Amino acid sequence: xxxxxxxxxxGRVSCTLTTSSACDKMAAIGPDPPAEEFNHIxxxxxxxxxxxxxxxxxxxxxxxxxxxxxxGWVAWSQVLGGHIITxxxxxxxxxxxxxxxxxxxxxxxxxxxxxxxxxLTVFLLLSVPLxxxxxxxxxxFKLVLxxxxxxxLVGIFMTSICKEYWQFVLAQGFCIGLANGCMFVPMxxxxxxxxxxxxxxxxxxxxxxxxxxxxxxIPIMLNRLIDRIGFGWAVRTLGFMALVMLLIAERLLKKRxxxxxxxxxxxxxxxxxxxxxxxxxxxxxxFAGLWFxxxxxxxxxxxxxxxxxxxxxxxxxxxxxxxxxxRLLPAYIAxxxxxxLTISLIVSFVTALLLYCWAAINxxxxxxxxxxxxxxxxxxxQAMFPAxxxxxxxxxxxIGTRMGMGFALSSFGCLIGGPGGGAxxxxxxGSYLYxxxxxxxxxxxxxxxxLTAALIHKKKAKQLDDV
Numbered sequence: 001x002x003x004x005x006x007x008x009x010x011g012r013v014s015c016t017l018t019t020s021s022a023c024d025k026m027a028a029i030g031p032d033p034p035a036e037e038f039n040h041i042x043x044x045x046x047x048x049x050x051x052x053x054x055x056x057x058x059x060x061x062x063x064x065x066x067x068x069x070x071x072g073w074v075a076w077s078q079v080l081g082g083h084i085i086t087x088x089x090x091x092x093x094x095x096x097x098x099x100x101x102x103x104x105x106x107x108x109x110x111x112x113x114x115x116x117x118x119x120l121t122v123f124l125l126l127s128v129p130l131x132x133x134x135x136x137x138x139x140x141f142k143l144v145l146x147x148x149x150x151x152x153l154v155g156i157f158m159t160s161i162c163k164e165y166w167q168f169v170l171a172q173g174f175c176i177g178l179a180n181g182c183m184f185v186p187m188x189x190x191x192x193x194x195x196x197x198x199x200x201x202x203x204x205x206x207x208x209x210x211x212x213x214x215x216x217x218i219p220i221m222l223n224r225l226i227d228r229i230g231f232g233w234a235v236r237t238l239g240f241m242a243l244v245m246l247l248i249a250e251r252l253l254k255k256r257x258x259x260x261x262x263x264x265x266x267x268x269x270x271x272x273x274x275x276x277x278x279x280x281x282x283x284x285x286x287f288a289g290l291w292f293x294x295x296x297x298x299x300x301x302x303x304x305x306x307x308x309x310x311x312x313x314x315x316x317x318x319x320x321x322x323x324x325x326x327r328l329l330p331a332y333i334a335x336x337x338x339x340x341l342t343i344s345l346i347v348s349f350v351t352a353l354l355l356y357c358w359a360a361i362n363x364x365x366x367x368x369x370x371x372x373x374x375x376x377x378x379x380x381x382q383a384m385f386p387a388x389x390x391x392x393x394x395x396x397x398x399i400g401t402r403m404g405m406g407f408a409l410s411s412f413g414c415l416i417g418g419p420g421g422g423a424x425x426x427x428x429x430g431s432y433l434y435x436x437x438x439x440x441x442x443x444x445x446x447x448x449x450x451l452t453a454a455l456i457h458k459k460k461a462k463q464l465d466d467v
Contacts, residue, residue, distance in 0.1 A: 068194050068256070075194040075203075081252030082207035084245050085187050088152060089180040090382070091214010093121050094294055094323075097316045098219045099172075101298040101309055102226070109165045112422030115295050119418035120173035121180060122291060126411030128181020130266070133404025136186035139259030142250075148182025149246045151175055153239060160235035185386075189403050192390045193256045201340055201387040205331030208383045212327065215320025223313050270402055275457045276392055279341065280409045282449030283385060286348050287413035289355055289442035290378055292421040292435055294319065300432050301367055318371040323379030330380040331387065340388040341457060345450040347380040352443025359436040385410070416442065 069075045096118035103114045132144045155175030162168045188204060195203045218238065225234035271277060297319060301312040330347065334340040354374045361367055389406045421435035428434045 068196055070194070070196050070199055074254075077252045078191045078194050078254070079203050079206050081249040082187050082191050083210040083213075084249040085183050085253075086208055086210025087214035087217075088210075088242050088246060089125060089184045090208065090211035091218055091320075092176070093118065093125070093180070094211055094215035094320050095218040095222075095316070096121070097294055097296070097298045097319075098223060098313060100295055101302065101312060102231070103168070104299060105309060108168070110422075110426060111296075111299060112419055112426055113165065115418040115422040117168055117173045118295055119291070119415055120169065121177040122287075122414040122418075123411045124174065124177030125180035125184055126287075126407040126414065128178055128408075129185030129404040130408035131404070132182050133185050133189060133407075136189060136255070137260050137398075139255075141186055141190060141253075141255040144182050144186050145250055145253060148179045149250060150179075151182065152179035152246065153243055155179055156235060156239040156242060160232045160239065185403050185407050187253060188386050188390075190253060190255050192386075197391070198335055200390060201331040201334040201384075202328070204387050204390070205327040205383045208327050208379075208386070209324045211382065212320050212323035212379065215323065216317055219313055219316050219320075223310075266405065267398070267402070270398075270405060273392075275341075275453045275460070276402075276406075278449045278453035278456070279344075279388060279392065280406055282344075282348065282446040282453065283406070283410035284413035284446075285442045285449065286351070286381060286446030287410055288416035288420070289352065289439035289446070290381065291414055291417040292439040293355065293358065293374055293378070295418045296421065296425070296432065296435070297371065303430060304362070304432065305364055305367060307364070315367060315371045318368060319375035319378075322372050322375040323382075326376040326379030327383035331383060334384065334387060339457075340384045340391045341450070341454055344381065344384040344388050345447065345454050347377045347384065348443060348447040348450050350377045351381055352440050352447055355436060355440035355443055358440075359433055413442070 100111070100114055100118065103109070103117075104111055108114060132148075135141075135144050152175075155171050155178075158171035158175065159168065162171055188207065191203060191207055192200055221238065222234050225237055229237075297315055298309075298312040301307040301315055302309065330343045334343050351374065354370065354377065358370055358374070361370055385406075386403060389403050393402045417439060421438060424434035424438060425432055
C-alpha cells in the first residue's frame with residue numbers, strides 16, 4: 001500500500017539534506033504511514049551518508065567553531081615560536097636606545113634624525129599588519145611569515161655594512177621595519193585563536209615577554225662585541241643567531257582556523273564601535289609618549305648625568321628586564337579578575353605620571369628607580385594592547401584584520417614620540433624638559449581616551465545584562 005518502508009524513510013531523510021526536487025518526488029509517494037510500520041527498520045537507516053552531509057553543510061564552519069585547545073604542546077609551542085618572533089621584533093626595537101647612543105657618539109647625524117631610524121621600525125611594525133593581518137586571515141600566514149623572516153635577515157646583514165645615515169634608514173629602518181610588520185601581528189592573531197578568554201591574555205603576554213628577553217640579550221651582546229670585533233661583525237653575529245632561531249619559530253607556528261574566502265584590509269564597519277575607536281585613539285597618544293623614554297634614556301643619562309656609554313647601558317637593561325614581570329603580572333590579573341581594558345586604563349595613567357617625574361631626576365640613583373618603574377608599567381601597557389584588541393573582538397575570524405587595523409592606526413603615535421621629542425630636545429639646546437613634558441601630556445590624553453572607552457563599555461554591558 002505504501003511501498004517499501006525503508007525506501008520511503010530514506011527518501012524522507014534525504015529531503016532534509018538534498019535538493020527541493022528530491023523532496024517533490026517523495027511528496028508523490030503519499031501521506032505519512034503509521035509509525036508502527038517501521039519498527040523493523042534499523043537506526044542506521046536514518047543516518048545520512050557522508051555525501052549527503054557534505055552537500056548540505058559547510059565542513060569548514062564545523063571545524064572553525066571547535067573550542068580552542070587552551071593548553072597542551074600544540075598551543076604552548078605557538079607561544080614559544082611567538083616569543084622568538086617577539087625577541088627579534090620588539091626586543092630589537094626596545095634595544096634602539098643603545099643604537100641611538102652609539103650612532104650619536106660616532107657623529108652619524110643629529111639625535112632627532114637618528115631617532116627616525118627607530119621610529120620607522122616601530123611605525124612599519126604597526127602599520128604593515130594592515131596588509132599582513134588580512135593576508136594571514138585568507139590563508140597566507142606561512143607566506144607572510146617567511147617573507148618577514150627573509151626581510152629581517154637581509155636588513156640586519158645590510159645594516160652591518162652601512163656607513164652613511166641614509167643607508168641605515170633603508171636597511172635598519174625600512175627593511176627591518178617591514179619585516180617586523182610581516183611577522184609580529186599575524187603571529188599574535190594566530191596565537192590568540194589557541195586560547196579562550198581564561199588564558200588568552202596570559203599566553204599573549206608570555207609571547208610578548210620576548211621583548212624583555214630581547215631587550216636584555218641584544219644590548220649586552222652588541223655592547224660587548226662592538227668593542228672586541230667592531231660594529232659590523234657584532235651586528236652580523238646577531239644576524240646569524242636570528243637565522244637559526246627564526247627558522248625554529250617558522251616551523252613551530254601554525255594557523256588553526258580555516259582561511260576566510262576574502263578579507264578586507266579595512267573594515268569600515270569596525271570603526272562604528274566607539275569603544276574600539278577610543279581605545280585606538282588612546283593608544284596613539286600613549287605610544288607617542290611611550291617611546292620617548294626608550295629612545296632617549298641612554299642619551300639623557302650621558303648628557304644630563306655625565307654617564308659614559310658603558311655606564312648608561314645598564315639603564316636600558318633595567319628598563320627592558322623589568323618588562324618581563326611587567327607583562328606577565330597584568331596579564332594574569334586581566335585573565336582572572338578584570339578585563340584587559342581596565343589594566344590598560346591603570347597603567348596608562350601611571351606611565352604618564354612617571355614621564356612627568358622624569359623631568360625632576362638629577363641623580364644616578366633616581367635614574368635607575370625611574371628605569372625600573374617605567375619599564376614595569378610601560379611593558380604592561382604594551383602587553384595589554386593586543387590583549388585588549390583580542391578581547392574587544394567577538395568574532396575570532398576577524399582578529400587578524402581588526403588587529404591589523406588597530407596596530408596600523410595606532411602606529412602614527414610612534415612618529416611623534418621619537419622624532420618629535422628629538423626635535424624638542426634640539427630646540428631646547430640639549431634640554432630634555434620639553435620632550436618629557438610632551439611625552440607625559442600624550443600619556444594623559446591616552447588615559448582620558450581609555451577612561452571614556454571603559455565607561456562606554458561598562459554602560460553597554462549593563463544594558464545587555466538588563467535585556
